[in-house]
Amino acid sequence: MTNYRDLTRSELESLAEGFDLPPYRARQLFHAIWKRDFEDIFRITSLPKDLREILSSRGTAHLPDVVRELKSSDGTIKLVLALADGLHIETVLIPERDHMTICVSTQVGCAMGCAFCHTARMGFKRNLSPGEIASQTLVAMKYARLEEKPRNIVFMGMGEPLANLENLIAAIKILTDRIGLDYSPRRITVSTCGLVPELLRMGAEIEVGLAVSLHAADNDTRGRLMPVNRRYPLQELIGALRAYPLAPRRRITFEYLLLAEVNDRPEDARRLIRLLRGIPSKINLIPFNPSDGIPYEEPQAERILAFQKILTEAHYTAIIRKSKGRDIAAACGQLFQGRQTAV
Numbered sequence: 001m002t003n004y005r006d007l008t009r010s011e012l013e014s015l016a017e018g019f020d021l022p023p024y025r026a027r028q029l030f031h032a033i034w035k036r037d038f039e040d041i042f043r044i045t046s047l048p049k050d051l052r053e054i055l056s057s058r059g060t061a062h063l064p065d066v067v068r069e070l071k072s073s074d075g076t077i078k079l080v081l082a083l084a085d086g087l088h089i090e091t092v093l094i095p096e097r098d099h100m101t102i103c104v105s106t107q108v109g110c111a112m113g114c115a116f117c118h119t120a121r122m123g124f125k126r127n128l129s130p131g132e133i134a135s136q137t138l139v140a141m142k143y144a145r146l147e148e149k150p151r152n153i154v155f156m157g158m159g160e161p162l163a164n165l166e167n168l169i170a171a172i173k174i175l176t177d178r179i180g181l182d183y184s185p186r187r188i189t190v191s192t193c194g195l196v197p198e199l200l201r202m203g204a205e206i207e208v209g210l211a212v213s214l215h216a217a218d219n220d221t222r223g224r225l226m227p228v229n230r231r232y233p234l235q236e237l238i239g240a241l242r243a244y245p246l247a248p249r250r251r252i253t254f255e256y257l258l259l260a261e262v263n264d265r266p267e268d269a270r271r272l273i274r275l276l277r278g279i280p281s282k283i284n285l286i287p288f289n290p291s292d293g294i295p296y297e298e299p300q301a302e303r304i305l306a307f308q309k310i311l312t313e314a315h316y317t318a319i320i321r322k323s324k325g326r327d328i329a330a331a332c333g334q335l336f337q338g339r340q341t342a343v
């Protein structure tokens, strides 16, 4: 049975045409399920009763169920969602000073095998559909009783977004539709470990913020941390980023997980400077969050500050980001259903 949430507005209009319905009925349905969050099509009273019956018999607007909620002492909320086939994903709401950011998953598990990541240990189960990706925003808003939608969406949850590119693009079209949740593309950031062809395709098709998980500035170290680097080594990745169609005044965010004695030396910082030269960049330095079964350590505070200083003296914006939600395993690289810590 079709879940109408998997369809962009224009796909819903084509579907309506197949049902011999005018396009405005598709618009009404899209508006009702995304702006008003109706799950029960019978409650959409803007549609005539006989039409509601037809739509209900041929499809659904079901949202994933929240099966578990964990709240961190810093206000971060992690939701475990059950999909229609019983698989679980995680969505994280991160409080900022005056707004919320939502971190959304795009796959169940991940095939990329990064050495520092818990999601990698799950292996890859399946891609999320467009509706399953976009719905996480609506579910989190309903569940956390938010009066306003989260201001920013970051695709940094479970999975590699660009390994599910078709569905990612469809989900972004749904999220940015003006008669639905109406997100500005400027409020959306897609994070990738560096899938070069998909990255270029995304840049050609949609305009969103781009974050790249770099984590090392030499192929040897990066190849050990991130197997993707063996497929797309740094020269290729950086070449693609130089060609990436960035909107005016936008920068690429580089995520750099600082691992003690692995990539936190002054020479690593200097290598990073040389690597990113000429790319409009913002660097997020994320001290590693020690975690069971992951063989890395958090660097000492002075090493972190020294690394940052080298970058800022070279005129890079380099911000030290303490992972939020550490006590509920909601921090970067920790999303892994079945591994939640009770609060």
Ligand code: SF4
Pocket (backbone or CB within 6 Å): 110, 111, 112, 113, 114, 117, 118, 119, 120, 157, 158, 159, 160, 193, 333
């Ligand atoms: S860090 Fe991201 S890309 Fe790498 S394994 Fe984890 S979820 Fe996948």
